[in-house]
Amino acid sequence: MAANFWTSTQRAHWQLTREKIADMRKGLDEEDxxxxxxxxxxxxxxxxxxLYFHHCLQRLARRLQLRQQPLATAETYLKxxxxxxxxxxxxxxLMLxxxxxxxxKMEExxxxxxxxxNEARALFQEFIPQDIAKLAECEFHLISELNSYLIVHHPYRTLMEVQVPLKLSTDEIMAAWSFLNxxxxxxxxxxxxxxxIAFTAIFLAVFVRPAIHTQANLNASGSTALGMGTAAGAGGSIAQSSVGQNAAVSAASGINPQNHSSARLSQMSEWFAESGVEMEAIIECTQEMISLYDAWETWTDKVCRESVARLIRGRQLS
Amino acid sequence: MSATNSPPTSATLPNATAIRRTLPFGNGNGNNTPLSAMVAESGSDVKLPNDDSDASDNDDPDDLNTRTKKKYTKDRKLGEGAYAVVNLGHRRATATEPAVPVAIKKIKVNTEFRDGITMDAIREVKYLRELHHPNIIALLDVFSSKNQNLCLVLEFLDSDLEMIIRDTSQTLSMGDIKSWMLMSLRGLWWCHKSFVIHRDIKPNNLLLAANGVLKLADFGLARSFADPKRHMTHQVITRWYRPPELFYGAKFYSSSVDIFSLGLVFCELMLRVPFLAGNTDLHQLELICQWLGTPTEENWPGVTTLPGYHEASGTPVKERGTDFFMNTFLAAGESGVELLMKMLRLDPRKRCSAREALDSKWFSQEPYPTQPANLPKKGGGKGIEKVGSDLKRKAGELFNTPDERENPVITRKKKHSAVVAPVPEEIENAPNEEMGSSDDEEMEYTNDEETENEDNEEVEPKNVDKPQAGSKTNPPPPPTRNTREL
Known part of the structure; x- marks a missing residue:
């Protein structure tokens, strides 16, 4: 992280609204x-x-043994x-x-x-040109399209910062981290x-995940994107259980402890209520995550892979 | 004026009131330094990245780029380097605004290597896009040229501090020095506040605008603070300004490296020659030990555990105290010396932060910092060429051309400003003799660089005294400095 989020170009130029994003995408589609x-x-x-691009990026990052932060930056650039x-x-x-x-480079x-x-070629074979100049050229376009606003602020740091005051357990941190991924x-x-986004992940990890645990007896770490199959399965349950939770949150920004270890949860909901965190936004984020897990359930990479291949071959873009 | 003597220690300020209090460094308020007008004045001069181009993100990108490009014209080439060409240009006059000169730095992408944009360029773009401060060079725009080069449009600044320092025909008053230090510290404070370490502070990276305002430039080595436990390279900062921890190979360091560099710039402003000009890394470390003190476990707990630590040769010199600095840098006055000492502490943890430095009494005492507009200038054609060549130089390099490397432009003339003690000739020789005296120590020296040492053997006895003096309880009398010529 560098510079201050509040004065950052991310906040000034790359924090958009849903409508704006939809407009931009629609514009591109219409042009096509x-x-x-x-x-x-x-x-x-x-x-x-x-989902497909995320999957590809993740595989490439794993081959290059990257940390999460550069990967997250790469995902943001692609978006x-x-x-x-x-x-x-x-x-x-090539773009990813x-x-x-x-x-x-950006994350030092x-x-x-x-x-x-080389690693990209190992994954995507003939779709990556061997000539490194192509990638260099692409980098140049990328920088230009990003208006050279290159610093991205990520939620991971917030998570690390609040783990102590919130007394998060290792388990919860891991789960929140996976939600962030x-x-x-x-x-x-x-x-x-x-x-x-960080607080959404914490919210999901602390309030929603234990519910799934008890309900579906699923391993929470399965919801990391690493284990996709499990994640897709878990996704559905998260969706169901957190809808119920949502109602509770929106009602009072405090959660009915139900059958969980109630002291801790009520403490936590108190913290959320008093922290001034925008609960509205967190709920919207939560819903976004739920619909992601929903979509994940039916997702297969086959369709995407084929249509992207057809695109690259058809337009001779490789 | 004396109200600012109990600064909040943290670099990031907790609340709005505190921020108001820091405004003296941003735009003059409360802390009656007579500089209040200066930043506002420069602020209006700085053209921040143009909002009209940035706001219209949804425009056709090609158009956006063309539009940006059309705002500028190229006038003539200032210089060409390994990875960039610098052109003097100007922004075309518009209905509302007159033409503004700019420096257009064209990053070569399409070279034969074609292996992506260099880290230097990336860092420069990355940080300058985020950091906006009157004392930091402004990146006005970025556009791509037709043959796929990335062009950075930078504020045009026509000279740098090195030129002023080297121009011995000019007399620098303490007010002038104070003003430059103040502006450098403000720029640095802003970097550090934004979690960015500059890592290449030196006089020729401190550029001067036509209106006298100083701006930090060349962010080619800058980086953000690393996450805890992540390594950073110690191969940064031009040797003469590099702090001891980097010579010891520290992998974890912080903004205090910049403070040390700036402390040496402070010395250089007074001496008019680099204070510690080592020929090699090892020599540089010797100089630090000799002039500032030898790092030991006492003055710097933990120093011996640094990966590259090795025991200094010769008799250890105690970390220099007030007496030494007062003798050497008398002109700075008591509070100036106090500030300098805090900036040059051996132990990086003991160095002051930029914020603390700005709170120094020195800035609010007479002589007051000179108004930027009244500062000595080195304008004209040569200045432009010089800055052009500086801009294209690769970060961390000392000299622009191999030519300069052979004959560094360090004039050790006896013409000096009236205020500051000149550096006696011996300063050059002193470090070498020190090494000469501890002759059994094997030096990994490149011999070609120390030809001049041999001629000076006769001065040796004088310097041999010094280590002995250092072993007394009192801080040693500054070697060679007793021969102050005025």
């Missing part, structure tokens, strides 16, 4: 349709693609980029590799361009300040 690309290269629904440029005008694989490459853990290209599939980072 006008150019006849929309029909020629149908792409899966947006959420599906986001920002595709708000301004149509997916159909790009080679998504570029995001990873640039994010690494530079990777050699050659190793990024998953939040990068959604548009949350484009919509809300990082601390709001």
């Amino acid at each position: 349709t006008n150019k006849g690309l929309g029909l020629a290269f149908p792409l899966p629904e947006h959420k599906q693609l986001q 920002r980029f595709y708000l301004k440029v149509s997916i159909r005008d790009t080679n998504p694989y 590799s570029t995001c990873v490459y640039l994010a690494c 853990c530079p990777q050699h361009i050659r190793s990024v290209v 998953d939040s990068y599939i959604t548009d949350l980072i484009l919509l809300y300040p990082p601390h709001t």
